[in-house]
Amino acid sequence: MSKPEPLFNRLALIGAGLIGSSIARAARAQGAARTIVATARSPKTRRRVAELGLADQVVESNAAAVEGADLVIVSIPVGECGTVAKEIGAHLAAGAVVSDVGSVKGAIVRDMAPYLPKKVHFIPAHPVAGTEYSGPDAGFAELFVNRWCILTPPVDADAKMVEKLAAFWRLLGANVELMAPDHHDLVLAITSHLPHLIAYTIVGTADELQAVTRSEVLKFSAGGFRDFTRIAASDPTMWRDVFLANKDAVLEMLGRFNEDVSALTKAIRKGDGDALFEHFERTRAIRKGIVDIGQDSPTPDFGRPHPDLPHEPLPKPYASEKN
Amino acid sequence: MSKPEPLFNRLALIGAGLIGSSIARAARAQGAARTIVATARSPKTRRRVAELGLADQVVESNAAAVEGADLVIVSIPVGECGTVAKEIGAHLAAGAVVSDVGSVKGAIVRDMAPYLPKKVHFIPAHPVAGTEYSGPDAGFAELFVNRWCILTPPVDADAKMVEKLAAFWRLLGANVELMAPDHHDLVLAITSHLPHLIAYTIVGTADELQAVTRSEVLKFSAGGFRDFTRIAASDPTMWRDVFLANKDAVLEMLGRFNEDVSALTKAIRKGDGDALFEHFERTRAIRKGIVDIGQDSPTPDFGRPHPDLPHEPLPKPYASEKN
Numbered sequence: 263m264s265k266p267e268p269l270f271n272r273l274a275l276i277g278a279g280l281i282g283s284s285i286a287r288a289a290r291a292q293g294a295a296r297t298i299v300a301t302a303r304s305p306k307t308r309r310r311v312a313e314l315g316l317a318d319q320v321v322e323s324n325a326a327a328v329e330g331a332d333l334v335i336v337s338i339p340v341g342e343c344g345t346v347a348k349e350i351g352a353h354l355a356a357g358a359v360v361s362d363v364g365s366v367k368g369a370i371v372r373d374m375a376p377y378l379p380k381k382v383h384f385i386p387a388h389p390v391a392g393t394e395y396s397g398p399d400a401g402f403a404e405l406f407v408n409r410w411c412i413l414t415p416p417v418d419a420d421a422k423m424v425e426k427l428a429a430f431w432r433l434l435g436a437n438v439e440l441m442a443p444d445h446h447d448l449v450l451a452i453t454s455h456l457p458h459l460i461a462y463t464i465v466g467t468a469d470e471l472q473a474v475t476r477s478e479v480l481k482f483s484a485g486g487f488r489d490f491t492r493i494a495a496s497d498p499t500m501w502r503d504v505f506l507a508n509k510d511a512v513l514e515m516l517g518r519f520n521e522d523v524s525a526l527t528k529a530i531r532k533g534d535g536d537a538l539f540e541h542f543e544r545t546r547a548i549r550k551g552i553v554d555i556g557q558d559s560p561t562p563d564f565g566r567p568h569p570d571l572p573h574e575p576l577p578k579p580y581a582s583e584k585n
Numbered sequence: 586m587s588k589p590e591p592l593f594n595r596l597a598l599i600g601a602g603l604i605g606s607s608i609a610r611a612a613r614a615q616g617a618a619r620t621i622v623a624t625a626r627s628p629k630t631r632r633r634v635a636e637l638g639l640a641d642q643v644v645e646s647n648a649a650a651v652e653g654a655d656l657v658i659v660s661i662p663v664g665e666c667g668t669v670a671k672e673i674g675a676h677l678a679a680g681a682v683v684s685d686v687g688s689v690k691g692a693i694v695r696d697m698a699p700y701l702p703k704k705v706h707f708i709p710a711h712p713v714a715g716t717e718y719s720g721p722d723a724g725f726a727e728l729f730v731n732r733w734c735i736l737t738p739p740v741d742a743d744a745k746m747v748e749k750l751a752a753f754w755r756l757l758g759a760n761v762e763l764m765a766p767d768h769h770d771l772v773l774a775i776t777s778h779l780p781h782l783i784a785y786t787i788v789g790t791a792d793e794l795q796a797v798t799r800s801e802v803l804k805f806s807a808g809g810f811r812d813f814t815r816i817a818a819s820d821p822t823m824w825r826d827v828f829l830a831n832k833d834a835v836l837e838m839l840g841r842f843n844e845d846v847s848a849l850t851k852a853i854r855k856g857d858g859d860a861l862f863e864h865f866e867r868t869r870a871i872r873k874g875i876v877d878i879g880q881d882s883p884t885p886d887f888g889r890p891h892p893d894l895p896h897e898p899l900p901k902p903y904a905s906e907k908n
Contacts, residue, residue, distance in 0.1 A: 291894055341858075365808070390808045393885035394872065404891040409807050435894050439804070449801050452791050454808025459849060460783055461809070465868040467838070467845045468775045478772050480874045481762070484732050485688070485713045485777025486784070486816050488881045493809050495872035498865035505853045505861055515790070516850055520843075522790045526782060527839055530832055535664075535825045542821035545788040549717065549818035551803045558811045562716035564887040568727040571614055571758050 269430050270295040270359075274331035276324050276346060278302045278311045279497070280392060281363045282337030283401030286316040288434040291403045301327040302398075303338075310398045325353040333430065335387075336362040336374075341503035344373030356381040359427050363389055365450060365500070367414045367443035369507035375416075383423040388412045388446065389436055390454070394495040407435030408556055414443040451511035455504055456519060458493050459512065462501070465494040592753050593618040593682075597654035599647050599669060601625045601634045602820070603715060604686045605660030606724030609639040611757040614726045624650040625721075626661075633721045648676040656753065658710075659685040659697075664826035667696030674700040682750055684710045688773060688823070690737045690766035692830035698739075706746040711735045711769065712759055713777070717818040730758030731879055737766040774834035778827055779842060781816050782835065785824070788817040 273295035275282050282300070289295050300317035301324055302308050312320045321327050328334050328350045336346055343362060354360065360382050364370045370386050378384050391409035393400065411431040415424045428438040441449070468479045468487065479487065505512055529537040552558050559565045596618035598605050605623070612618050623640035624647055625631050635643045644650050651657050651673045659669055666685060677683065683705050687693045693709050701707050714732035716723065734754040738747045751761040764772070791802045791810065802810065828835055852860040875881045882888045 288894060390805050392808075395885055400885070402885075402891070403894055407892045407894055410804055412805070435892075445796075449797050449805055450808060452794060452797055453802055453805040453810040456790075457787060457809035457813055459853075460787060460846075461812075462865055462868050463845045463849055464780060464783060464842060465871050466864055467779075467842045469867065469871055470845075471775060471841070473768075474772050474775055476871070476874070479776055480871070480878055480880060481733055482713045482735070482772055482776040483875050483880050485715075485773060486780035487776040488875050489784075489812050489816055490780055491868070491872040491875055491881070492887060493812055494865075494868040496865075498862050498869065501865050502858050502861040506856055506858055509853055509856070512853060513850070516846070516853075518794070519787060519790045520846070522786045522793075523783075523839070523843070526786055527836070530782075530828045530835060530839075533829055533832070535829055538825040538828055539821050541789055542785055542817075542819075542824050544792065545785050545814070545817040546821065548788050548792055548799075548803070549814040551799070552806050552811050552814055555803055557803060557806050558814070559889050562718055562723070562725075564815060565889055566882050566887055568725065569730045569758075571611060571726055571730055 266293070268293055268296045269426060269433065270333040272297045272299065272331045272333070274327045274334045275300040275317065275337060276302075276327055276334065276350070277337035278307055278316065278398045279337060280396050280400045280405075281389065282335070283311070283314075283316055283398040284403065284405040285335060285337065285363075285434065286311075287401055287403035288406060289430075290316075292433045294430055294433045295333065299327050299331065307398055314398060316398065316401075324349045328353050328355075328358070330355055332358050333427075334358055334360045336360075339497075339500045339503040340364040340366050340369060340507045343370055344377070347374035347377035351377040351379060354379060354382045358382045359423055360384045361387045361427060363387060364507075365454060365504045366507040367412075367446045371414070371416075371443050383420055385413055385415045385419060385424055385427050386443065387414070387427065387431070388450070389431065390450075391436075392496070394492045396497045404435065406431070409436055410439055411436040412439050412441050412446055414441055414446050447508050447511045448514075451508055451515045455508055455512050456515045458496065458501055459505065459516070460519070461490040461493040464490050589616070591616055591619045592749060592756065593656040595620045595622065595654045595656070597650045597657045598623040598640065598660060599625075599650055599657065599673070600660035601630055601639065601721045602660060603719050603723045603728075604712065605658070606634070606637075606639055606721040607726065607728040608658060608660065608686075608757065609634075610724055610726035611729060612753075613639075615756045617753055617756045618656065622650050622654065630721055637721060639721065647672045651676050651678075651681070653678055655681050656750075657681055657683045659683075662820075662823045662826045663687040663689050663692060663830045666693055667700070670697035670700035674702060677702060677705045679704040681705045682746055683707045684750060686710060686712055688777060688827045689830040690735075690769045694737070694739075694766050706743055708736055708738045708742060708747055708750050709766065710737070710750065710754065711773070712754065713773075714759075715819070717815045719820040727758065729754070732759055733762055734759040735762050735764050735769055737764055737769050770831050770834045771837075774831055774838045778831055778835050779838045781819065781824055782828065782839070783842070784813040784816040787813050
């Protein structure tokens with residue numbers, strides 16, 4: 263079976279961090295675009311993209327990147343998308359699909375749409391995938407496989423172009439879902455933004471304690487804390503922008519979360535074991551649902567490697583212990 | 586090099602869940618005890634322990650299990666430890682080491698010590714290790730490797746016996762630290778108990794929303810939420826008992842956490858990007874510390890497997906999309 267024709271002739275990637283560089287790798291591996299051109303704000307990142315051979319061309323400006331491209335994907339922090347739209351607006355080719363990867367969609371539409379000419383198809387997107395690492399070296403071609411990519415096309419979008427962008431994401435391994443921007447922002451507020459905010463909070467709380475040292479927090483983190491630190495290690499600029507851009511939905515979810523914290527706190531204070539048990543039993547079922555639909559690994563401890571048991575030499579059984 | 590002599594002659598395990606069955610497997614693999622005898626409350630668990638061949642003997646009562654044992658480890662929910670101490674007190678051999686694996690230490694000392702005769706060495710312990718699974722099938726011999734086991738011996742404990750128990754845990758792969766019970770409970774309140782409470786809370790919050798369906802929560806959980814669901818899938822009975830037994834320290838940590846949530850909420854409400862960025866930048870360093878000391882995997886996304894990219898067939902690029 264011969265290789266199919268690429269879906270797009272020229273893919274322009276603005277930004278080459280974890281997500282942008284993963285798109286570059288996956289698009290090339292899958293032959294999704296005939297030519298890939300990439301740019302990034304910092305000379306250092308552009309140099310690294312060239313060294314890694316992630317794109318056919320690396321250019322210095324956003325305007326140069328989008329010239330002649332029939333697919334433009336902006337993969338930068340949400341707060342910069344408006345500025346970039348302004349820079350590229352006049353340089354976009356007629357009929358191009360312009361998209362992004364932002365974790366917030368309402369603000370993206372508000373910030374980018376005014377600068378994009380009518381002759382292009384603006385179809386915002388959000389691939390719900392990532393790791394705790396950032397930058398062009400952190401990306402990998404398989405990042406989107408079996409993850410969801412949410413498209414939030416405007417109501418008057420060209421259905422063929424929406425489908426063409428959906429096909430691109432499916433080719434990169436993602437499942438595609440369409441949603442209104444506002445609903446996207448509500449769904450992500452609970453499945454992603456609130457968990458990040460809470461993880462950032464609790465890691466900060468632990469770090470400020472006087473009675474428990476940082477060394478103790480690190481050593482005994484396998485008791486649960488370390489699971490919060492991965493998400494609290496995500497890119498600070500990206501996340502600052504997410505919270506500023508999705509303020510209303512995040513504050514709404516925070517309000518509900520606070521009510522639930524209060525209810526469990528009260529159960530602890532009153533010693534109401536039945537209320538605690540009932541709650542803990544219920545949440546277990548949700549974990550099972552996530553594993554069942556393939557959104558997490560069923561292997562214990564997230565498939566974290568467990569080192570082999572040490573065999574001999576046997577530690578000296580009666581040596582004195584430092585106390 | 587010949588196999589060294591076992592540290593203990595007869596190890597009695599009361600309880601054979603994730604932790605108890607892992608001790609059985611690791612102790613056997615390392616030759617830590619000449620004979621292993623196990624018991625569990627339910628006939629079903631006892632049957633399963635026998636089927637799995639985890640112990641040399643499986644007996645029906647706690648009293649029978651401890652007869653002639655020179656090491657007794659109680660691996661059951663914290664709330665039941667007092668009752669078990671009462672059952673075994675009169676049957677313990679002179680000079681036996683009696684220990685446990687509970688996530689709370691102050692309450693364990695309070696509940697167990699009164700029933701234990703002076704002729705035994707009571708040295709409470711807490712191996713800080715686990716997965717999201719429970720029961721005798723969930724255990725594995727490597728669970729404790731490179732994890733910490735905290736011993737909280739009484740001030741008048743026999744140093745040789747403390748060291749002997751420490752040697753046992755080191756033989757199972759753990760690092761050993763000594764602590765006062767109250768300090769243990771404070772350290773674990775922040776590194777384990779509060780993270781579990783928050784994870785249980787947020788998973789519950791997500792499940793109760795009207796505007797976002799459960800199916801949406803599951804599908805888009807890779808955005809962060811799924812990391813909370815593992816710890817919210819832990820054993821409900823165990824965790825009910827932990828919160829009841831470590832009430833004061835947990836409420837103290839909850840109070841500090843709530844203050845920090847309020848501060849970040851205010852920063853979001855005011856649109857204070859600098860405050861958010863500063864906080865997020867700081868917490869990233871803590872993640873690095875945990876990975877550096879080997880308490881978590883440095884592989885992206887906790888080493889979760891990323892499936893291969895699908896290659897052909899190419900999805901139909903212009904098929905209509907269900908909206």
